[in-house]
Amino acid sequence: MKQLKWLGPFYYSLLALFLYLPILFLILFSFNDSVVLTFPLKGFTIRWYQQLLQTPELLAAFRNTLWVAVTSSFFATLLGAMAAIAISRYTFWGKRLFSSVATFPIVIPYLVLGVALLLFFNAIGIPLNLWTVGIGHVVINLPYAMLIIGARLAGFSANLEEASMDLGETYWGTLRRVTIPIIMPSLIAAFLSSFSTSFDEFALTFFLTGTKTTLPIYLYSQLRFPQRLPLAITVAAVVIVISSLLLILSEWLRHWGEKAYKA
Amino acid sequence: MKLTSVFHLAVVFTLLALMLSACGGAADGEFVILEWAGYESEAYWEPYAEQYPDQPPSYSFFGDDAEAFAKAQSGFEFSVIHPCSSWWQLYVENGLVQPIDTSRLSNFDNLYPDLVALGNFNGQQYFLPWDWGYESMLVRSDLVPEMPTAWADLWDPQYAGHVSIFDSSEVAYVVAALTLDIDPYNASDADSEAIKQKLLELKPNLLNYWVDYTELSQMLAQGDIWIGANAWSDSYAILLDEGVEVEYLQPEEGRLGWVCGFGISANTTGASLDKAYAYLDAVLDTQSMANFGNEYYYGVASEEATKLLDPYIIELMDLEDPVAALNNTFFYQTISEDQRVVIEQIWTEVKAGQ
Amino acid sequence: MEKKRRVITLLSIPSIWLLLFFVLPFTIMLLFSIRETTFSPIFPPTLSHYIEFLTTPVYLRLLLSSAWIAFVTAVITILLAYPLAYYLIFHGGKHRLALLSFLILPAWTSYLLRVLAWKVILGSNGIINTFLLSLGLIDEGMPIFLYSQSAVIITLVYVWIPYAALPIFSTLERIDIKLIEASQDLGASPLRTFLRVTLPLSTPGLVSAFFFVFIPSLGEWVTPSLVGGADGIMYGNLVQTQFLRGLNWPMGTVMSTVLLLIVSVFTMLFNRHVTMKEMSALA
Structure with a gap:
């Protein structure tokens, strides 16, 4: 296998290119002096970025989106982990029913779920706001979190947990000291996946949001007006650049921290 | 955490319930407009801003008539809504909007009568045409x-x-x-x-x-x-x-031609209703409509406002004789x-x- | 008793959550399926929409073709995502999680805009066309890969690869490298090691990746309407239409319920299958 060492990085780069290509184009067009995305390019401009700064609603929408995404992903991961642990570690009455029902929310078109939740919130008199959006996002992300965390728990034997308890640790202590560290990568993965879904969710959010706007709602409704397209892609460009930088920064900090610790 | 787990649960849920009720966004009496995104610019309702300087309307946005109707039908609470003509009848039939007292609107008489007629159901005016x-x-x-x-x-x-x-x-x-x-x-x-x-x-x-x-x-x-x-x-x-x-x-x-316009929710009463009328009169203001037409290259529902449009837009849309242009257009019926x-x-x- | 209490504690919040914010709302929705029309009262209830569903060939045909599309999408996605996860786990070093996250970041850009960008790249006037034109391979620009059923599959695969890699990644990660080394020390070829050790151990990840892709693709409606062309619509588009422009919530509900039934059959089957697999792996 040694002679194929280049294959992995090559494959990774290919996928990265495939995934990032459209984004590079969006960034390119965000500096293009034209409201339609076509070649040849018209000329360099930063006016879309200036327009961006003059649109305070966008900033508010961005804040709202971030808040919903972080909060709902946290709860989705937490609830998903609890459910996954219960399912993979215990047998109980209704287990199969539970795991089925828990996967249902991802098969129902989000639009239908949105209408259903809106009817429900109205029936019990809960006013719409970002919390209702967050609740909806937890419902749709819970199954994904369960799937990711469950996949890691499945198979990894319960021996470690039992050993820990034999050594006198309580069950909840074992969860904290043994189980959670083991499933940590899947917790992060579940959070990431939830966050990504939440960040770009439109159909469900449309029905569950009150007068607070999230970024997808704002962007999608702007797309009804062709002249607003550049603004929309500029937002996309900013989001992707900032998030990539954050990712790189956090990775660098982590390693720097590890090195400092060793030294 | 053995026996206390039930207690913990209770705490979590009480907190959850509290958060839900405390952070209620669309509180009672809030003046909410269900509107196309982008149409919220103050240039289209300046007279309202003068009348209610510290109480700007809140907006909930949609990008599609069908979505707006589904949201309204599911019970979303709004004061004023801005759908297009082919959906108007559905709002009326399902009791989502109330008849408008046109005598409270100083700018009502400027509107094109043919377009106004599209918003009239059972002899009452439910929708006011604005853009077409x-x-x-x-x-x-x-x-x-x-x-x-x-x-x-x-x-x-x-x-x-x-x-x-x-x-x-x-x-x-x-x-x-x-x-x-x-x-x-x-x-x-x-x-x-x-x-x-x-x-x-x-x-x-x-x-x-x-x-x-x-x-x-x-x-x-x-x-x-x-x-x-x-x-x-x-x-x-x-x-x-x-x-x-x-x-x-x-x-x-x-x-073909489309026309959209404003209606007032059946549930709007009291102070919100006054605001709704003030808002409608503000958007129907000649200058407000002209500002809108010039921004979006659309027609506007009054002849006075059409005259204020940019000459380029008038040429582009063949609006030299607006009434003739309207008559030659096949408008979607409700x-x-x-x-x-x-x-x-x-x-x-x-x-x-x- | 102790175990029972643990299960109750672990499950209570997720169950209540699902009950309150999924089962209950969906039940309200289900009541629409027995109404004559969206706005008519529940009484007298009618089964006409269920009957209409079963007797309208278009619905069943689209359901089948959508299931096929979702299946093909899931299989291709897994085939592409597995090597990615494998590479990252066994050769990705310290940065592997960051490398995977890096591939997920594009999902934070509006999906609609990413598809729009692809249309620019693949469109009549796009990079690829210009290149082919200059080579004289084609004499008229035309959209490539767009507006067809295959375009739907390609686009869905594009969306799901990094997500499908997540569960595979986290199962592979727990595989003890010593097992693999042991197998190789015992003289097994790399391929044999992979087939006998790595692959079976990563089954749970594969299964959950399959669900991850298959289930949401089954109800997909955005992608077909963006790149599906004149014949590319899927079952999800029907559901969406019934709810929005069609004003036919009863029919939309019936159609969603059918999706639920299919998925529940699937999950039940898979649950059983996975448990058996695990047992045989242990034995």
Whole structure:
């Protein structure tokens, strides 16, 4: 296998290119002096970025989106982990029913779920706001979190947990000291996946949001007006650049921290 | 944490309930407008801002009439809403809007009577027209082998694979009806069947059905399609501005026209109702309407406001004689629930049929 | 008793959550399926929409074709995502999670805009066409890969690869490298090691990746309407239409319920299958 060492990085780069290509184009067009995305390019401009700064609603929408995404992903991961642990570690009455029902929310078109939740919130008199959006996002992300965390728990034997308890640790202590560290990568993965879904969710959010706007709602409704397209892609460009930088920064900090610790 | 776990649960849920109730966004008495995103600019309601300087309206946005109706129908609480004419009847029939006392609106008399009539149901005024526009074919004149001249030319095989139409049952139905010389609003079952067959015949000519409007301009600009059907005038203006060679047809069967306008929610009372009237009067103000028309390249519902439009827009939209322009345009009529269900069924079968 | 209490504690919040914010709302929705029309009262209830569903060939045909599309999408996605996860786990070093996250970041850009960008790249006037034109391979620009059923599959695969890699990644990660080394020390070829050790141990990840892709693709409606062309619509588009323009919530509900039934059959089957697999792996 040694002679194929280049294959992995090559494959990774290919996928990265495939995934990032459209984004590079969006960034390119965000500096293009034209409201339609076509070649040849018209000329360099930063006016879309200036327009961006003059649109305070966008900033508010961005804040709202971030808040919903972080909060709902946290709860989705937490609830998903609890459910996954219960399912993979215990047998109980209704287990199969539970795991089925828990996967249902991802098969129902989000639009239908949105209408259903809106009817429900109205029936019990809960006013719409970002919390209702967050609740909806937890419902749709819970199954994904369960799937990711469950996949890691499945198979990894319960021996470690039992050993820990034999050594006198309580069950909840074992969860904290043994189980959670083991499933940590899947917790992060579940959070990431939830966050990504939440960040770009439109159909469900449309029905569950009150007068607070999230970024997808704002962007999608702007797309009804062709002249607003550049603004929309500029937002996309900013989001992707900032998030990539954050990712790189956090990775660098982590390693720097590890090195400092060793030294 | 053994026996206390139940207690913990209770705490979590109490907290949850508290958060939900404490952070109620749309609190009672809030003045909420269910509006197209982008139409919230204060330039369109300045008189309202003067009257209520510290109480700007809150907006909830939509980008599609069907979505707005579904949200309103599911019980979303709003004070004022801005749907388009073909949906108006549904709001009235389902008791979602209240009759408007037009004597409270100083700018009401400026509106075009023909458009006002579309908002009148059972002798009462439920909706006030505000913005309108054409729907026609936008054609890449440099790419087509021959310029089309009528809606019927959408079926011409020389454009095969280079046509896109709006993914809207109503629009497709009306266009097909026009080419068959059928009145879409009084179609018999046989007529509907003929329309369905006609639409099935269109499929080989289609590249796709466009969904979001940006996509249509985009496909035209790239040359993926030569004919964009049921394009609005703003797209024409924008593509011209970008130097794309396009022509906005005046089809033999006539251009289609849409009109949208404001209604007041049936649940709006008291202070909110006063605000609703103040807001409506503010948007109907001549200058507000003109500001809007100049920004979006759409027509506005009063002759006075039309006169204030940019001369370029007047030329672009053939509005030198606005009343004649309106008379030459075939406006979408409001349709009942039953009609909508039939039309939608046809469209579904067309799209799914092979 | 102790175990029972643990299960109750672990499950209570997720169950209540699902009950309150999914089962209950959906039950309200289900009541629509027995109404004559969206706005008519529940009484007298009617089964006409269920009957209509079963007797309308278009619906069943689209359901089948959508299931096929979702299945193909899931299989291709897993085939592409597995090597990615494998590479990252066994050769990705310290940065592997960051490398995977890096591939997920594009999902934070509006999906609609990413598809729009692809249309620019693949469109008549796009990079690829210009290149082919200059080579004289084609004499007229035309959209490539767009507006067809295959375009729907390609686009869905594009969306799901990094997500499908997540569960595979986290199962592979727990595989003890010593097992693999042991197998190789015992003289097994790399391929044999992979087939006998690595692959079976990563089954749970594969299964959950399959669900991850298959289930949401089954109800997909955005992608077909963006790139599906004139014949590319899927079952999800029907559901969406019934709810929005069609004003036919009863039919939309019936159609969603059918989706639920299919998925529940699937999950039940898979649950059983996975448990058996695990047992055989242990044995």
